[in-house]
Amino acid sequence: MENLNNIVNTGLRGVTVxxxxxxxxxSDAGKLIYRGYLITDLAEKTxxxxxxxxxxxxxxxxxxxxxxxxxxxxxxxxxxxxLVASLKTCPADSLPMDILQAAIPLLANNDPGAAELTLxxxxxxxxxxxxxxxxxxxxxxxIRNGMDPVPPDPDLNHAANFLYMxxxxxxxxxxxxxxxxxxxxHAEHSFNASTFSARQVASTRAHMYAAIxxxxxxxxxxxxxxxxxxxxxxxKEIDESGDMDEYISRVLNSGGKIMGLxxxxxxxxxxxxxxxxxxxxxxxxSIGETRWYxxxxxxxEKTKALFKAKxxxxxxxxxxxxxxxxxYSMGIPMDLFTPVFAVSRIAGWAAHVMEEQFAGASDKPAxxxxxxxxxxxxxxxxxCPFVAMDNR
Amino acid sequence: MENLNNIVNTGLRGVTVxxxxxxxxxSDAGKLIYRGYLITDLAEKTxxxxxxxxxxxxxxxxxxxxxxxxxxxxxxxxxxxxLVASLKTCPADSLPMDILQAAIPLLANNDPGAAELTLxxxxxxxxxxxxxxxxxxxxxxxIRNGMDPVPPDPDLNHAANFLYMxxxxxxxxxxxxxxxxxxxxHAEHSFNASTFSARQVASTRAHMYAAIxxxxxxxxxxxxxxxxxxxxxxxKEIDESGDMDEYISRVLNSGGKIMGLxxxxxxxxxxxxxxxxxxxxxxxxSIGETRWYxxxxxxxEKTKALFKAKxxxxxxxxxxxxxxxxxYSMGIPMDLFTPVFAVSRIAGWAAHVMEEQFAGASDKPAxxxxxxxxxxxxxxxxxCPFVAMDNR
Numbered sequence: 053m054e055n056l057n058n059i060v061n062t063g064l065r066g067v068t069v070x071x072x073x074x075x076x077x078x079s080d081a082g083k084l085i086y087r088g089y090l091i092t093d094l095a096e097k098t099x100x101x102x103x104x105x106x107x108x109x110x111x112x113x114x115x116x117x118x119x120x121x122x123x124x125x126x127x128x129x130x131x132x133x134x135l136v137a138s139l140k141t142c143p144a145d146s147l148p149m150d151i152l153q154a155a156i157p158l159l160a161n162n163d164p165g166a167a168e169l170t171l172x173x174x175x176x177x178x179x180x181x182x183x184x185x186x187x188x189x190x191x192x193x194x195i196r197n198g199m200d201p202v203p204p205d206p207d208l209n210h211a212a213n214f215l216y217m218x219x220x221x222x223x224x225x226x227x228x229x230x231x232x233x234x235x236x237x238h239a240e241h242s243f244n245a246s247t248f249s250a251r252q253v254a255s256t257r258a259h260m261y262a263a264i265x266x267x268x269x270x271x272x273x274x275x276x277x278x279x280x281x282x283x284x285x286x287x288k289e290i291d292e293s294g295d296m297d298e299y300i301s302r303v304l305n306s307g308g309k310i311m312g313l314x315x316x317x318x319x320x321x322x323x324x325x326x327x328x329x330x331x332x333x334x335x336x337x338s339i340g341e342t343r344w345y346x347x348x349x350x351x352x353e354k355t356k357a358l359f360k361a362k363x364x365x366x367x368x369x370x371x372x373x374x375x376x377x378x379x380y381s382m383g384i385p386m387d388l389f390t391p392v393f394a395v396s397r398i399a400g401w402a403a404h405v406m407e408e409q410f411a412g413a414s415d416k417p418a419x420x421x422x423x424x425x426x427x428x429x430x431x432x433x434x435x436c437p438f439v440a441m442d443n444r
Numbered sequence: 445m446e447n448l449n450n451i452v453n454t455g456l457r458g459v460t461v462x463x464x465x466x467x468x469x470x471s472d473a474g475k476l477i478y479r480g481y482l483i484t485d486l487a488e489k490t491x492x493x494x495x496x497x498x499x500x501x502x503x504x505x506x507x508x509x510x511x512x513x514x515x516x517x518x519x520x521x522x523x524x525x526x527l528v529a530s531l532k533t534c535p536a537d538s539l540p541m542d543i544l545q546a547a548i549p550l551l552a553n554n555d556p557g558a559a560e561l562t563l564x565x566x567x568x569x570x571x572x573x574x575x576x577x578x579x580x581x582x583x584x585x586x587i588r589n590g591m592d593p594v595p596p597d598p599d600l601n602h603a604a605n606f607l608y609m610x611x612x613x614x615x616x617x618x619x620x621x622x623x624x625x626x627x628x629x630h631a632e633h634s635f636n637a638s639t640f641s642a643r644q645v646a647s648t649r650a651h652m653y654a655a656i657x658x659x660x661x662x663x664x665x666x667x668x669x670x671x672x673x674x675x676x677x678x679x680k681e682i683d684e685s686g687d688m689d690e691y692i693s694r695v696l697n698s699g700g701k702i703m704g705l706x707x708x709x710x711x712x713x714x715x716x717x718x719x720x721x722x723x724x725x726x727x728x729x730s731i732g733e734t735r736w737y738x739x740x741x742x743x744x745e746k747t748k749a750l751f752k753a754k755x756x757x758x759x760x761x762x763x764x765x766x767x768x769x770x771x772y773s774m775g776i777p778m779d780l781f782t783p784v785f786a787v788s789r790i791a792g793w794a795a796h797v798m799e800e801q802f803a804g805a806s807d808k809p810a811x812x813x814x815x816x817x818x819x820x821x822x823x824x825x826x827x828c829p830f831v832a833m834d835n836r
Contacts, residue, residue: 059459059460059461060460060461060462060463061461061462061463061810062810063647063810063811063812063813064461064812064813064814064815065810065813065814065815066815067451067459067814067815068451068452068814068815068816068817069451069452069453069456069814069815069816070452070453070814070816070817071452071453071816071817071818071819072816072817072818072819072820073818073819073820073821074820075818075820076818076820076826076827078826083827085818085820085826085827087820087822088820088822088823088826088827088828089822089827089828089830090827090830093830094830097830097832110822111836112831112833112836113836114833114836115833115836118833134533134534134535135533137533138530138533138534141526141527141529141530141533142526142530142550142553143526143553143554145553146550146552146553147552147553147558147559149654150549150550150552150553150558150653150654151549151553153549153654153657154546154547154548154549154550154657155546156546157542157543157545157546157661158534158538158542158546160538160539160542161534161535161537161538161539161542161543162535166539166542167539242816242818243813243814243815243816244813245644245647245648245811245812245813246648248644248812248813248814249641249644249645249658252637252640252641252644252662253641253658253661253662253665254665255455255637255665255667256637256638256662256663256664256665256666256667256668257665257666257667257670258661258662258664258665258666258668259664261542262541262542262545262660262661262662262664262665263661265545265546265657265658265661266641266645266657266658266661266662268654269549269645269650269654269655269657269658270644270645270648270650270654270658271648272648272650272651272654273645273646273647273648273649273650273654273811274648274649274650275647275648275649275811276648276650276811277648278649316813418453418454418455418457419455419637419665419667419668420455420456420637420640421455421456421457421635421636421637421640421708422456422457422459422460422461422462422635422640423456423457423458423459423460423461423635424460424461424462424463424464424634424635425460425462425463425464426463426464426465426467426468426477426634427463427464427465428464428465428466428467428468428477428479428480429465430479430480430481430502431480434468434470434477434480435468435475435477435480435481435482436480436481438481438482438485438486438489439504440489441504441506441507441510444503444504444505444506444507
């Protein structure tokens with residue numbers, strides 16, 4: 053094998069670890085494609101359930117298939133009573149992502165076939181997880197506020213039911229549709245860190261619950277799913293201080309980044325941000341509070357101009373930048389932004405776990421087991437004589 | 445960057461992803477080294493707590509340091525009451541690895557500083573996890589059998605306390621010492637799948653609990669930590685059928701493997717197996733039941749001879765081969781073999797998470813975010829025209 057030392061400590065950037073049929077990020081063209089379809093088409097013309105069908109079954113559903121999937125998902129929304137009892141034992145200030153990471157292996161306890169590794173079972177588990185994760189997120193939010201969970205409503209679609217279980221009120225049509233679009237936009241993004249975690253755990257032949265719980269842990273990191281919450285915190289800080297220019301120069305001069313601007317992959321703009329920005333504006337107008345959208349636009353413009361002037365580079369908002377104000381305007385608590393990311397991304401995670409488990413033998417990656425370079429220098433490059441206790 | 449396409453779908457085998465000072469696997473020489481020290485020396489001359497000190501603090505402790513670490517660990521062994529209450533809500537047939545993966549993020553709920561990313565806090569979390577994971581494993585085993593958990597005994601060392609919490613009885617000296625050696629042997633093994641999962645989750649700046657829970661999920665896979673349980677099941681199957689030759693030829697002829705023989709990394713023998721084999725023998729003699737050791741030796745000999753004759757290759761037992769009969773002879777239930785692996789490996793995982801979090805800037809890997817090759821062919825290599833619902 054050729055020398056691969058030039059990838060040491062680069063976090064595998066640019067290293068193609070596997071083939072995938074699930075999605076494609078065209079970084080130059082600024083396109084995101086789920087199984088052949090452009091995200092711009094999917095966001096405009098489909099709902100989350102259609103995207104679930106596309107990701108899991110490799111096709112957009114016809115009306116009958118969509119009806120069946122909706123029925124199947126709705127039937128799986130309730131979570132086990134033992135899980136609710138378990139959530140009630142948790143301290144009220146538990147972090148929602150910790151709760152979600154814990155709850156997923158607990159779901160496995162109530163699924164007698166959890167450990168089966170067949171395509172049929174993995175589809176069943178995927179549907180269960182897509183249906184149950186929203187219920188867990190909402191149940192925990194209610195429980196931590198001393199309220200009973202709101203039982204799911206099978207007459208509502210996936211997006212509307214989430215907002216209903218969160219607040220106890222059926223959302224208006226625009227809010228439900230916008231949330232649905234958010235779920236479509238966040239459902240899949242190739243080998244990002246959490247998806248890679250899920251695939252990596254699945255590659256050991258651990259069951260899907262174990263893999264998805266690991267993905268939730270990965271998503272909880274500040275560099276990954278935590279970004280949209282940090283965008284909102286930043287907007288609030290700027291709003292409170294009233295001095296955006298001071299904020300920008302302070303952050304950039306201390307080597308920091310303006311959250312939500314720039315993307316490791318999309319160099320010419322994230323197509324999802326372009327869909328989210330007008331939603332943020334429309335939602336702000338609906339609730340009579342455009343402050344967060346306005347601040348976002350101004351922050352984008354100022355930072356863009358500064359980058360162009362200083363570095364000759366263009367910088368664009370990523371998916372987190374406008375989703376922050378979208379979620380905030382919908383009344384979703386800030387510390388649930390990352391769990392909401394999981395509510396959507398579970399569709400992509402499940403598709404990737406299945407690809408890891410069942411892709412044809414020639415495509416199937418072995419268990420991920422990289423090498424490392426030992427640079428221990430305790431007494432030379434490799435080994436030391438043992439030192440007995442008396443001589444330490 | 446050079447073309448790295450030759451690593452697609454190889455599970456990163458042979459790809460050096462990071463530098464590490466923690467351990468070194470010398471596959472040709474059959475050596476395992478923790479921070480400069482040979483595993484053979486460590487197993488013979490140290491206890492698990494000394495190895496914890498070595499892995500976390502980069503040195504073997506002097507007597508005072510060892511005393512302090514023991515005190516610190518013993519003080520952290522109790523698990524939160526809310527976690528015990530939560531375990532009591534779980535169905536009795538829940539898989540112990542699912543329980544452990546869930547319990548770790550629940551521990552975070554009771555650690556007010558869980559999300560802090562400082563070296564001091566990570567050391568604190570590491571000590572907590574090393575101390576609490578054994579308690580979780582034992583508490584769950586008691587609870588699923590309708591018994592109350594046995595509170596930890598601060599006068600017992602780490603190994604003896606585990607067996608005490610599991611059975612309610614203080615183990616004899618030989619059993620306690622042998623279990624201690626098992627913990628030393630399993631504590632660390634470079635970038636194996638679960639350790640890579642832990643590092644990968646930590647690279648997103650998720651907290652240590654999230655990373656370790658993911659590692660437990662990875663370890664639960666049949667190709668990874670599940671192997672020692674499968675060795676024991678195999679020994680029982682051979683014992684019941686009474687026909688080892690038939691078993692071997694049936695498994696090998698159907699393309700299967702004899703569990704516990706051969707290792708992806710050690711081509712000339714796993715140094716840990718050589719330490720475990722005599723322990724299996726001695727334990728068998730102590731309890732007056734050498735059947736599992738005898739079967740193991742015979743199985744090793746027969747398979748070795750067959751491999752040599754058919755493929756001209758040598759095959760050696762790995763760490764799982766004799767640890768199966770060791771644990772079984774100690775009275776550890778078979779489905780706890782993998783949790784026991786975690787009870788030990790948490791020391792290595794924690795050291796790796798800290799290396800990921802705090803290694804000097806030049807050594808620190810970025811967030812692991814590999815690339816993938818899109819091979820979707822839904823209507824060509826990349827994108828399709830959208831198909832409206834009526835035309836599907």
